[in-house]
Amino acid sequence: MRILIVGAGAVGGYFGARLVQAERDVTFLVRPRRADQIKTSGLRIISPSGDFTVTPRLVEPGKINSTFDVVLLAVKAFGLQQAMHDFAPAIGGKTMIVPFLNGLRHLESLTTQFGAEPVLGGVCLVATTIKEDGSIAQLDGIQSLSYGELTGDATTRVGKLDQVLKGAGFDAVSSRNIMQEMWEKWIFLATLGGITCVLRGTIGEIENAPGGTDLALQLLAECAAVSTAFGHTPPPAFVTRVQTAITAQGSGLTSSLYRDMMSGKSVEADHVIGDLIARARKANVPTPLLVTAFAQLKVYQNRLLTK
Secondary structure, eight states: OOEEEEOOSTTHHHHHHHHHHTTOOEEEEOOHHHHHHHHHHOEEEEOTTOOEEEOOEEEOTTOOOSOEEEEEEOOOGGGHHHHHHHHGGGEEEEEEEEEOOSSSHHHHHHHHHHOSTTBOEEEEEEEEEEOTTSOEEEEEEEEEEEEEOTTOOOOHHHHHHHHHHTTSSSEEEEOSOHHHHHHHHHHHHHHHHHHHHHHTSOHHHHHTSTTHHHHHHHHHHHHHHHHHHTTOOOOHHHHHHHHHHHTOTTOOOOOHHHHHHHTTOOOOHIIIIIHHHHHHHHTTOOOHHHHHHHHHHHHHHHHHHTO
């Protein structure tokens, strides 16, 4: 199965490198600057389970001359439109597009561009960051991909995808309930991203501040209420896990939104927070803390645009 990975950043680079290490047929679609970096130094992974470097096959935008069986899409949401243009030549009659983006808005964009048939759902769980030298550092031991038909059907193509992704150095799970999993990840990301960005600290620092824990739990309740309004009620066990994570004493946990903001990078404010607010308004669900978080992120984002 020929796999095209769109993006060799913190997420796509990490899982793609694992697949290359496992000798899968992988090609990365990357921009010239990233291509030069990888050609010079390889794609280096720094991981608690062992560092390694691979030299993957690369293709640059405008140079794709054949179709692929699978497109694994791992770009920031604000880069989706350009990415779709870049990988369009890779889409054939039986190509699967498996996006690992945050939120849900990307599904609408992908199905509008390519139709509903090729698009699957996907969830990745990993904490990684890309360093100045282009290497990718894994921050903890969590590393998993879930994927499945948006309809919940068990299909032959998902079975084939499952066979290719399993045994590649990370947890790979085909799901009959991928939409629920995508909503649950969205709840967690919006809660964690919202609270760390508004209060500008780690979970441990927030827990140690007066009222910090209460605000985190209120934000979780808002996000869960939106998901419930759209038919995806988070199960009690999931809520308990998130509550534990966002109130842990001394925890260094942060979100990618927070890390990007503190690094002066663009943030996925519109896709992780803004789109959740838009859906909440359609369902008449009040989200005052989400609105506060979104306003904070937009102030930051607008400031970047003026630089």
